[in-house]
Amino acid sequence: MKVANEASLISIGDLSKRAGVAASTLRFYEDKQLIQSIRQQGQRRHYARDVLRRVAFIRAAQTAGLTLEDIQQTLAALPDQRTPTKRDWEKMSASWQPLIQQRIDALTALRDQLNSCIGCGCLSLKSCALYNPGDIAANKGSGARYLAGDRPPSAVCAVSGKKSPSK
Numbered sequence: 001m002k003v004a005n006e007a008s009l010i011s012i013g014d015l016s017k018r019a020g021v022a023a024s025t026l027r028f029y030e031d032k033q034l035i036q037s038i039r040q041q042g043q044r045r046h047y048a049r050d051v052l053r054r055v056a057f058i059r060a061a062q063t064a065g066l067t068l069e070d071i072q073q074t075l076a077a078l079p080d081q082r083t084p085t086k087r088d089w090e091k092m093s094a095s096w097q098p099l100i101q102q103r104i105d106a107l108t109a110l111r112d113q114l115n116s117c118i119g120c121g122c123l124s125l126k127s128c129a130l131y132n133p134g135d136i137a138a139n140k141g142s143g144a145r146y147l148a149g150d151r152p153p154s155a156v157c158a159v160s161g162k163k164s165p166s167k
């Protein structure tokens, strides 16, 4: 990696402090080729300042549930010889939108449905008789089908008794 201005380089300690990531984690990221340091003879690792954004991106991607391999593949599309532009980041992150949306949908379903029948097969709640009579959800596959995105053929509101069309 070429760096035009050495004064803009930061030490691993400064990077660690600013990014809120342990130096050992930064070395791990470097071993995995997610970030790259610059080492002059006999000196410690230094990093271009834009590595801070890479580290923030890696952390956010990990939080979103992406694997290091996913992240590595995506980061490989960034230019090596210059600081990535806003456009570079936009292009790179666009491929993650469907996966992130899937996670948001799953978490939203978890938040909204965990207190009611989730189609897991337990039939332990009163509402199971309305939403999952006789464990009909099992026909769709294993696991908690209504958390996985499947819907009952017609949902009956446990409070009002009204039927709503399946989605």
Ligand code: FES
Pocket (backbone or CB within 6 Å): 116, 117, 118, 119, 120, 121, 122, 123, 124, 125, 127, 128, 132
């Ligand atoms: S909560 Fe398990 S089947 Fe309804």
